[in-house]
Amino acid sequence: xxxxxxxxxxxxxxxxxxxxxxxxxxxxxxxxxxxxxxxxxxxxxxxxxxxxxxxxxxxxxxxxxxxxxxxxxxxxxxxxxxxxxxxxxxxxxxxxxxxxxxxxxxxxxxxxxxxxxxxxxxxxxxxxxxxxxxxxxxxxxxxxxxxxxxxxxxxxxxxxxxxxxxxxxxxxxxxxxxxxxxxxxxxxxxxxxxxxxxxxxxxxxxxxxxxxxxxxxxxxxxxxxxxxxxxxxxxxxxxxxxxxxxxxxxxxxxxxxxxxxxxxxxxxxxxxxxxxxxxxxxxxxxxxxxxxxx
Numbered sequence: 001x002x003x004x005x006x007x008x009x010x011x012x013x014x015x016x017x018x019x020x021x022x023x024x025x026x027x028x029x030x031x032x033x034x035x036x037x038x039x040x041x042x043x044x045x046x047x048x049x050x051x052x053x054x055x056x057x058x059x060x061x062x063x064x065x066x067x068x069x070x071x072x073x074x075x076x077x078x079x080x081x082x083x084x085x086x087x088x089x090x091x092x093x094x095x096x097x098x099x100x101x102x103x104x105x106x107x108x109x110x111x112x113x114x115x116x117x118x119x120x121x122x123x124x125x126x127x128x129x130x131x132x133x134x135x136x137x138x139x140x141x142x143x144x145x146x147x148x149x150x151x152x153x154x155x156x157x158x159x160x161x162x163x164x165x166x167x168x169x170x171x172x173x174x175x176x177x178x179x180x181x182x183x184x185x186x187x188x189x190x191x192x193x194x195x196x197x198x199x200x201x202x203x204x205x206x207x208x209x210x211x212x213x214x215x216x217x218x219x220x221x222x223x224x225x226x227x228x229x230x231x232x233x234x235x236x237x238x239x240x241x242x243x244x245x246x247x248x249x250x251x252x253x254x255x256x257x258x259x260x261x262x263x264x265x266x267x268x269x270x271x272x273x274x275x276x277x278x279x280x281x282x283x284x285x286x287x288x289x290x291x292x293x294x
Contacts, residue, residue, distance in 0.1 A: 098139050102135060105132060137205045165257070169193070171192060197254055204249075249262060
């Protein structure tokens with residue numbers, strides 16, 4: 001939305017937007033409630049009288065509209081920054097999915113923290129976000145090492161080939177979301193060999209030993225009737241090693257070993273920003289929002 005123009009709004013939407021920012025009205029008209037000052041000082045009284053008249057003549061509508069545009073732009077800028085250090089996992093709900101392991105780990109973490117309340121802590125506890133991400137990486141490492149030790153004729157390796165995770169050489173394919181068919185499709189990107197993938201995952205586990213490298217890792221609200229749950233991961237900007245690893249593994253089918261997929265952050269603006277845009281007549285119509293894409 002162009003900051004140089006003020007959008008025209010129907011009367012009902014104008015009133016709704018003004019009600020949204022109704023709490024700001026007392027601040028904008030605060031000058032009307034200030035003390036009149038010393039009447040003996042005619043110059044000071046005249047100045048205050050002038051300020052009061054200006055406050056009374058103040059039209060709140062353009063002020064509120066400019067505030068709305070500023071908030072929407074700030075939300076968009078914040079969303080843009082997330083693309084530099086944030087990723088999104090889409091986790092399935094099947095029995096073998098890592099999401100069930102994460103759920104058990106979260107319950108255990110909360111129980112242990114509750115037991116430590118009121119007692120002297122004997123060890124330094126990792127934040128839940130770091131604990132869950134480390135659990136996820138270690139689970140991937142365990143399952144990959146199991147596949148790595150298989151022969152091509154073993155049932156596990158044959159299953160991986162059947163689901164098109166790897167080719168007959170043990171190389172992992174890449175995939176991306178196709179909007180036209182509404183499904184994940186395999187790309188022409190060069191697959192990653194098993195030995196190289198093993199080094200990637202081992203390095204991932206080692207990097208996640210430092211809890212400071214994980215800034216955020218939690219579930220997002222799923223949209224529609226999807227059988228997947230999106231999780232957002234934000235990594236520390238100073239940890240180039242972790243960020244580079246995740247970028248190399250985006251779209252790789254190795255995450256299918258966990259019942260998950262990984263992509264770059266490209267989620268839409270916050271629901272508050274979308275609602276604010278609709279109030280200014282610049283948002284999408286109700287019910288036409290896009291669902292999370294994998």
